[in-house]
Amino acid sequence: MTSSILSSARKTQSNDRYYNKALLEIKNLIVEYPVKEGNVRAIDDVSLTLYRGEVLGLVGESGCGKSSLGFTILKLLKGGVIRSGEISFNDINLVTIPEGEMQLLRGPELSMIFQASQNALNPLQKVLNHFIDTLKTHYRWNDESWQKILELLNRLEIPESRLEDYPFQFSGGMQQRIVIALTLILNPKLIIADEPTTALDVLVQARLLEILKEIIKEYDLTVLYITHDLGIVAEITNRVAIMYAGQILEIGDTQTIFQNAAHPYTRALIEAIPNVKDEEKKLLSFIPGHPPDLRNPPLICCFADRCSYSQDICHSKKPQSINLNFENGVQHKVKCFIYDDRYGHLFDQK
Amino acid sequence: MDLSIRETRTTNGQKNIILSIFSFLRQNKSFTVGMFILSIIVIMALFADFLAPYGYAERSGDRYEAPSQDHPFGTTLLGFDVLSRVIYGSQVALIIAFSGTILSLSLGVPLGIISGYFGGKIDRLFTLIADSIYSFPSLLLAITLAIYLSVFGVLKVVSAVAVATSVVYIPTYFRVVRSQVLQIKEEGYVKAARSMGAKRITILIRYIAPNVLASTIAIIPFNMTDAILTNAGLAFLGLGISPPTADWGYDVYDSRALVKVRAYPWLILFPGLMIFLLSFSLSLIGDALNDKFNPLISQKNAK
Amino acid sequence: MIKLEPELNIQSGTPLLEIINLKKYFPVEGGIIQRILPTQKDYVHAIDDISFTINRGEIFCLVGESGCGKTTTANILVGLEEPTAGSFKWKDNLISYQDLKPKIKDIKSQIVFQNPYSALSPRMRLGDSVLHSLIIHNRVQDKITLKRLKNAFKSEIILFISALFSIFLFIISFMLDASSGFLIAITAALLFTLASGIYVNYSLIQKKKIADPRVLDLFTEVGLSPALQYYFKYPHEVSGGERQRANIARAIILNPELLIADEPTSMLDVSLRAGILDSLKSLQETHNISILFITHDLATARHFGDRISVMYVGKVAEMGSIDSIFKNPLHPYTKALIEAIPTPIPGDKAYNLPKGEVPDAVHPPPGCRYHPRCTYAKFPYCETEEPELRELFPNHYVACHFPLNSI
Numbered sequence A: 001m002t003s004s005i006l007s008s009a010r011k012t013q014s015n016d017r018y019y020n021k022a023l024l025e026i027k028n029l030i031v032e033y034p035v036k037e038g039n040v041r042a043i044d045d046v047s048l049t050l051y052r053g054e055v056l057g058l059v060g061e062s063g064c065g066k067s068s069l070g071f072t073i074l075k076l077l078k079g080g081v082i083r084s085g086e087i088s089f090n091d092i093n094l095v096t097i098p099e100g101e102m103q104l105l106r107g108p109e110l111s112m113i114f115q116a117s118q119n120a121l122n123p124l125q126k127v128l129n130h131f132i133d134t135l136k137t138h139y140r141w142n143d144e145s146w147q148k149i150l151e152l153l154n155r156l157e158i159p160e161s162r163l164e165d166y167p168f169q170f171s172g173g174m175q176q177r178i179v180i181a182l183t184l185i186l187n188p189k190l191i192i193a194d195e196p197t198t199a200l201d202v203l204v205q206a207r208l209l210e211i212l213k214e215i216i217k218e219y220d221l222t223v224l225y226i227t228h229d230l231g232i233v234a235e236i237t238n239r240v241a242i243m244y245a246g247q248i249l250e251i252g253d254t255q256t257i258f259q260n261a262a263h264p265y266t267r268a269l270i271e272a273i274p275n276v277k278d279e280e281k282k283l284l285s286f287i288p289g290h291p292p293d294l295r296n297p298p299l300i301c302c303f304a305d306r307c308s309y310s311q312d313i314c315h316s317k318k319p320q321s322i323n324l325n326f327e328n329g330v331q332h333k334v335k336c337f338i339y340d341d342r343y344g345h346l347f348d349q350k
Numbered sequence B: 001m002d003l004s005i006r007e008t009r010t011t012n013g014q015k016n017i018i019l020s021i022f023s024f025l026r027q028n029k030s031f032t033v034g035m036f037i038l039s040i041i042v043i044m045a046l047f048a049d050f051l052a053p054y055g056y057a058e059r060s061g062d063r064y065e066a067p068s069q070d071h072p073f074g075t076t077l078l079g080f081d082v083l084s085r086v087i088y089g090s091q092v093a094l095i096i097a098f099s100g101t102i103l104s105l106s107l108g109v110p111l112g113i114i115s116g117y118f119g120g121k122i123d124r125l126f127t128l129i130a131d132s133i134y135s136f137p138s139l140l141l142a143i144t145l146a147i148y149l150s151v152f153g154v155l156k157v158v159s160a161v162a163v164a165t166s167v168v169y170i171p172t173y174f175r176v177v178r179s180q181v182l183q184i185k186e187e188g189y190v191k192a193a194r195s196m197g198a199k200r201i202t203i204l205i206r207y208i209a210p211n212v213l214a215s216t217i218a219i220i221p222f223n224m225t226d227a228i229l230t231n232a233g234l235a236f237l238g239l240g241i242s243p244p245t246a247d248w249g250y251d252v253y254d255s256r257a258l259v260k261v262r263a264y265p266w267l268i269l270f271p272g273l274m275i276f277l278l279s280f281s282l283s284l285i286g287d288a289l290n291d292k293f294n295p296l297i298s299q300k301n302a303k
Numbered sequence C: 001m002i003k004l005e006p007e008l009n010i011q012s013g014t015p016l017l018e019i020i021n022l023k024k025y026f027p028v029e030g031g032i033i034q035r036i037l038p039t040q041k042d043y044v045h046a047i048d049d050i051s052f053t054i055n056r057g058e059i060f061c062l063v064g065e066s067g068c069g070k071t072t073t074a075n076i077l078v079g080l081e082e083p084t085a086g087s088f089k090w091k092d093n094l095i096s097y098q099d100l101k102p103k104i105k106d107i108k109s110q111i112v113f114q115n116p117y118s119a120l121s122p123r124m125r126l127g128d129s130v131l132h133s134l135i136i137h138n139r140v141q142d143k144i145t146l147k148r149l150k151n152a153f154k155s156e157i158i159l160f161i162s163a164l165f166s167i168f169l170f171i172i173s174f175m176l177d178a179s180s181g182f183l184i185a186i187t188a189a190l191l192f193t194l195a196s197g198i199y200v201n202y203s204l205i206q207k208k209k210i211a212d213p214r215v216l217d218l219f220t221e222v223g224l225s226p227a228l229q230y231y232f233k234y235p236h237e238v239s240g241g242e243r244q245r246a247n248i249a250r251a252i253i254l255n256p257e258l259l260i261a262d263e264p265t266s267m268l269d270v271s272l273r274a275g276i277l278d279s280l281k282s283l284q285e286t287h288n289i290s291i292l293f294i295t296h297d298l299a300t301a302r303h304f305g306d307r308i309s310v311m312y313v314g315k316v317a318e319m320g321s322i323d324s325i326f327k328n329p330l331h332p333y334t335k336a337l338i339e340a341i342p343t344p345i346p347g348d349k350a351y352n353l354p355k356g357e358v359p360d361a362v363h364p365p366p367g368c369r370y371h372p373r374c375t376y377a378k379f380p381y382c383e384t385e386e387p388e389l390r391e392l393f394p395n396h397y398v399a400c401h402f403p404l405n406s407i
């Protein structure tokens, strides 16, 4: 099968291919939603680098700010305010860029696939017209466009014969693939995929993930893949960032994180996912309590209340990001006092 | 032992309602302004006997006296004090506003709940009727109906206006309530109650009604406004409450001739202003309530 | 060929509820033309002849993709939907649905819904929501609660009467073309209504907050502690996981023998899911309840259930004990499902994934319903003959002409 050839090809490439050229750099980003009772701090001091050609997974529980981060990068944030921080994309500062120029970037440079992106399709327009419209709005319509549309549809397993159909005549999985094709037709440099498979059935999702993997490889895409499912992360990403209560608690190579997670939250999260291929039935573990309220968060470790390792220090200060090993070509970073040289001794066991 | 249970079973009451009302007032300026104007008018109506310097049909001055110390708003042809008539006029206006609203509420809401919850043939019939009434221009229909009812002597003017307004407004309540019920009927908590074996009436009273009623609150001010405007329209056609009862609509009608407006502008200015102020304040309140209670908008805010 | 080690002692539990040849068809609402012309009516074959048995004290899982009829089955078992056909055995007595229904209403089975956000009335406190299932069945025992309910009822009657009275005053007043005297009377009546409304809603319930001890105990049991605090919270004041716990409490308070849990964790975060399942399991053990656990997540079923039935477009594809099905899936569909779930292990790949999507339940494919997507050998009569559910190994049933152990 083609996919297996592709995946073996990926392994032979050296890792530095992915991790030397930064495409998107986020520095100390803070985003808040002003509400009646104060400010919801949806993104709390997030720093993140996205390298060209990598798939970075952004995982976290519901309401931790994943979508907010995606929307902030695209400057499509509704009701939220960027309090501070920098987002530079290809050396363009997205925080200060005027809306008119940002509009030119959306589509051909930066693009987003949403969870319910079926709604992005106009029910009164044939699928083909969607493609033509998209290309024409960005002045990309030329003689080769046809070729490209057909090639993409072919890759995404949508029969050519259905170009003349209306969106409602397609199933959810197919609509999602059409939206992906529409995104890809403009050759964006960066794609933010916000839970693109969450609404789909397991079998359809598995197939779509496989297609996505091949396409990412083939078109050499840079993807920020937002999801709450660590299983998907394990399958599709090179690197993963674990987000909790608006902060990135841990970031590193996917392999490393799954085998050797540093942050107590990451560990607990990985343990909480049941594996269908386990030989024996086992008791599922869980994290007691629930995520903190993001309104006016206190300046302490956001996971302290649920953490089984927490000490007094965790309830009195906010941990800083600490560099751990350099593994598989990337820096493994974690926000936890256990790994801080100054406080590590306070925890008897790791 | 019993005591200890008691202690562990009670907690103190929480947030003060008055405080939360205050915070609502502070956040909704238009609601506060509307409420302020409305309460002045209500006070005028309630204490008219004490506030008005003269009776509403008392010859207290000469004809067409310009505003002065004795008659701040001037006098009419018959020498009635305009200020007193404006004050007494608020009574009629409020009675009409309230009676039109209460009548439409007390019919529209139950019909909507029944129709939405039970469905079937009744539902289809009610919806058909409601939709056909709804497709008329509402104020015109109300005025026409009121004319028929009062001119042919079926009802007195105030009652005719109330009935006519409710014919127009019952479908509005009906539609809003019905669509809410249809939606809430499928909610998990109603299904849970059904699966527990709760009786229909219990479900209607305990689960559906409380969740539906909030959405009707926002319609009430608009309903009142339309009742007042219907009455004014009727009076303006010369079919309103018969003189000498103090009625803003009648006073406007009586002084509408161009010559009069030029010569004695206070005759039309003050009653007209009152009609405007009352409906304006109600619309302000309506808009604020709409923002708060309209299910669609408030759901979006919650998410 | 795969070697099988059948489990023998599964049926050690005695049957609680047997479902025999259950069917549910929903008529399809056609367009105007179909309504006018007497054409043939179409049906959604939501459940098309399924049978299974739930034993006492076991967790029976029902899994399958979206739209395969899981929720419909649950709704029938709690009396929210009437089956098109089917009979039932409740504790070894064969009964029709009409006989089963009173049993259901008599609190023998209760349900926990998928969406914790809509399953509790937004205008009721958590405690009152749970208490209300006791009220419906007249099972409130606590004297103080009873007194409180009686008082609340009284003041609601007062409110109702005064509302009626003020409407009556209005009608009279405008019949007589009222003036200021009436206005005052009306205002008084209105104010009275308003005041009693506020009294009913706030003073009575809010100031004297007294909890029912049974509900409190249960709250602690399902993990809502301190119970007293949760008792007086509104649903929007607590998290999804806590709401789902309150839902469980509401279902359990009537001591049902069968608890139906329709995807109780699918809308919750991973870190909370196992906590809810843990509570369910301990409740099941302490109260000896059977659970019909509905889910689309095989991984959860793998670790939580005792027996499982895999459904596909209204039919049972495979049924048996959890261990034997996950070790040796016999139906290609079961195998594909197990393969398709992303595992938390990087580099783990899915094989042989079927293409295409779940077929339309209005016109299900003839023959084996899975044949259009099946990646295994396609024999001509997969497309024409409908496979029977056969017991290939003790307590391991499969509906496939060519189960995977024969390939």
Ligand SMILES: Nc1ncnc2c1ncn2[C@@H]1O[C@H](COP(=O)(O)OP(=O)(O)OP(=O)(O)O)[C@@H](O)[C@H]1O
Pocket (backbone or CB within 6 Å): A033, A034, A035, A040, A041, A042, A060, A061, A062, A063, A064, A065, A066, A067, A068, A069, A078, A079, A080, A228, A294, B303
């Ligand atoms: N417009 C808004 N106004 C106020 N608060 C908001 C708004 N949008 C989002 N939030 C809050 O910001 C936080 C982050 O929301 P976000 O949608 O980014 O979460 P998410 O990680 O994408 O969650 P999910 O997995 O549920 O999609 C949440 O606590 C949410 O309640």
Ligand SMILES: Nc1ncnc2c1ncn2[C@@H]1O[C@H](COP(=O)(O)OP(=O)(O)OP(=O)(O)O)[C@@H](O)[C@H]1O
Pocket (backbone or CB within 6 Å): C026, C027, C044, C045, C046, C064, C065, C066, C067, C068, C069, C070, C071, C072, C073, C296, C361
């Ligand atoms: N009231 C109804 N009227 C018509 N069709 C219905 C009705 N309820 C369910 N159906 C149809 O019956 C089929 C089975 O639905 P059901 O809700 O039982 O699926 P499910 O297995 O619970 O799916 P999900 O995983 O999405 O919850 C679906 O095709 C659905 O569209």
Ligand SMILES: [Mg+2]
Pocket (backbone or CB within 6 Å): A066, A067, A068, A194
């Ligand atoms: Mg999101």
Ligand SMILES: [Mg+2]
Pocket (backbone or CB within 6 Å): C070, C071, C072
């Ligand atoms: Mg369902």
